[in-house]
Amino acid sequence: MAGRVDLDGNTIKPITICMIGAGGFIGSHLCEKLMSETPHKVLAVDVSNDKIKHLLEPATLAWADRMEFHRINIKNDSRLEGLIKMADLTINLAAICTPADYNTRPLDTIYSNFIDALPVVKYCSENGKRLIHFSTCEIYGKTIGAFLPKDSPLRQDPAYYVLKEDTSPCIFGPIEKQRWSYACAKQLIERLIYAEGAENGLEFTIVRPFNWIGPRMDFIPGIDGPSEGVPRVLACFSNNLLRREPLKLVDGGESQRTFIYIKDAIEAVLLMIENPARANGHIFNVGNPNNEVTVRQLAEMMTKVYSKVSGESSLETPTIDVSSKEFYGEGYDDSDKRIPDMTIINKQLAWNPKTSLWDLLESTLTYQHRTYAEAIKQAMSKSTAN
Numbered sequence: 001m002a003g004r005v006d007l008d009g010n011t012i013k014p015i016t017i018c019m020i021g022a023g024g025f026i027g028s029h030l031c032e033k034l035m036s037e038t039p040h041k042v043l044a045v046d047v048s049n050d051k052i053k054h055l056l057e058p059a060t061l062a063w064a065d066r067m068e069f070h071r072i073n074i075k076n077d078s079r080l081e082g083l084i085k086m087a088d089l090t091i092n093l094a095a096i097c098t099p100a101d102y103n104t105r106p107l108d109t110i111y112s113n114f115i116d117a118l119p120v121v122k123y124c125s126e127n128g129k130r131l132i133h134f135s136t137c138e139i140y141g142k143t144i145g146a147f148l149p150k151d152s153p154l155r156q157d158p159a160y161y162v163l164k165e166d167t168s169p170c171i172f173g174p175i176e177k178q179r180w181s182y183a184c185a186k187q188l189i190e191r192l193i194y195a196e197g198a199e200n201g202l203e204f205t206i207v208r209p210f211n212w213i214g215p216r217m218d219f220i221p222g223i224d225g226p227s228e229g230v231p232r233v234l235a236c237f238s239n240n241l242l243r244r245e246p247l248k249l250v251d252g253g254e255s256q257r258t259f260i261y262i263k264d265a266i267e268a269v270l271l272m273i274e275n276p277a278r279a280n281g282h283i284f285n286v287g288n289p290n291n292e293v294t295v296r297q298l299a300e301m302m303t304k305v306y307s308k309v310s311g312e313s314s315l316e317t318p319t320i321d322v323s324s325k326e327f328y329g330e331g332y333d334d335s336d337k338r339i340p341d342m343t344i345i346n347k348q349l350a351w352n353p354k355t356s357l358w359d360l361l362e363s364t365l366t367y368q369h370r371t372y373a374e375a376i377k378q379a380m381s382k383s384t385a386n
């Protein structure tokens, strides 16, 4: 790892990173990358470390002196400022970020995504520390094209759907559609960070992930998460496949998404960490515009891939349609389409994603099957026995 250079040929010096939310899906992959490929030190802050235990034990691990875990809830813990001051860079990943919570736990969602992030921004700004903050592609909301007549040819015009950091508006539904509590909280924290940069010189980078998926995303209900929990779509569909249930298509699964493999996305984050001069002051879309599918097409592809990795035949009726009211409850609304413009990240960091949707699903569903199939079989045989 000695003599690693950045995009401008400068030697990369080891830094200390305070990573808040390090125990989550993205955090666990980012910690893996930092420990295995860089000399940097990580102060991992989270309320749980289940997904990074393999990086913390045993004490004989090569990087044991570079990885510390601090069990801290940033809502109310005086130790947070000290950790930010000890680090050169703070990365904030902490959030409630599962859509099932946005319309059912709007207050927790707003507090988690806006209020709880305020002290992190304040401590970084007051102590002259660099901040990389994780926002979301959801702050673009709906596309302009979504408001055109269904058969308008303009809907095929990229000007009406490509999402660009410095030109696209943020379009949310009405207040009663509480789904948008998350995206709106994320938008306001982005504006606050941007203002701290403009008025107080805070060195910041904002990341807008576009549906990053891979191993360790969320949980499988009833196995490593609450049975009535509703995770994001990868875990929902994986759970249905593991249990040989039809995949539920909310409102017919017509919404479109672009999915990117977590490992491609983590490459982009490492470039931001190690190229501050190119990343500071920027907001970056991080996604894969080549991997666009409707949710229905995702379900069909996951069914095919799962059948291949598990050796099990797929169901006669692999999907069923459900209403969003039934699946998520009152106040749900959705983004119609999410295509990231890649101009800024290409120019600043010369980064592009490389993994196709089929390939990322193959490696992810292989992980899901290997990790959960046995436990699901036990759970199901027990429930039929009772």
Ligand SMILES: NC(=O)c1ccc[n+]([C@@H]2O[C@H](COP(=O)([O-])OP(=O)(O)OC[C@H]3O[C@@H](n4cnc5c(N)ncnc54)[C@H](O)[C@@H]3O)[C@@H](O)[C@H]2O)c1
Residues within 6 Å of the ligand: 020, 021, 022, 023, 024, 025, 026, 027, 045, 046, 047, 048, 072, 073, 074, 075, 092, 093, 094, 095, 096, 097, 112, 116, 134, 135, 136, 137, 208, 209, 210, 211, 212, 213, 218
């Ligand atoms: N995964 C994606 O595709 C995606 C897309 C858009 C935005 N994001 C954003 O990226 C960030 C990380 O997302 P993720 O997919 O890893 O989610 P995640 O839920 O797996 O990770 C979030 C982590 O933050 C921790 N956390 C939450 N509140 C905390 C608190 N008060 N104190 C300490 N720790 C706390 C949680 O315990 C969890 O480990 C979030 O800000 C999310 O909004 C993710």
Ligand SMILES: O=C(O)[C@H]1O[C@H](OP(=O)(O)OP(=O)(O)OC[C@H]2O[C@@H](n3ccc(=O)[nH]c3=O)[C@H](O)[C@@H]2O)[C@H](O)[C@@H](O)[C@@H]1O
Residues within 6 Å of the ligand: 097, 098, 099, 100, 136, 137, 138, 209, 210, 211, 212, 231, 232, 233, 234, 236, 237, 248, 249, 250, 251, 253, 255, 257, 295, 334
């Ligand atoms: O991941 C992201 O980039 C961002 O978007 C996600 O929002 P969304 O993509 O709507 O999250 P999912 O829960 O994965 O839903 C994706 C689509 O699948 C649909 N869905 C989900 C689950 C299911 O079982 N069936 C189903 O049709 C949803 O209605 C939605 O249209 C979450 O808000 C965050 O993780 C993040 O901000």
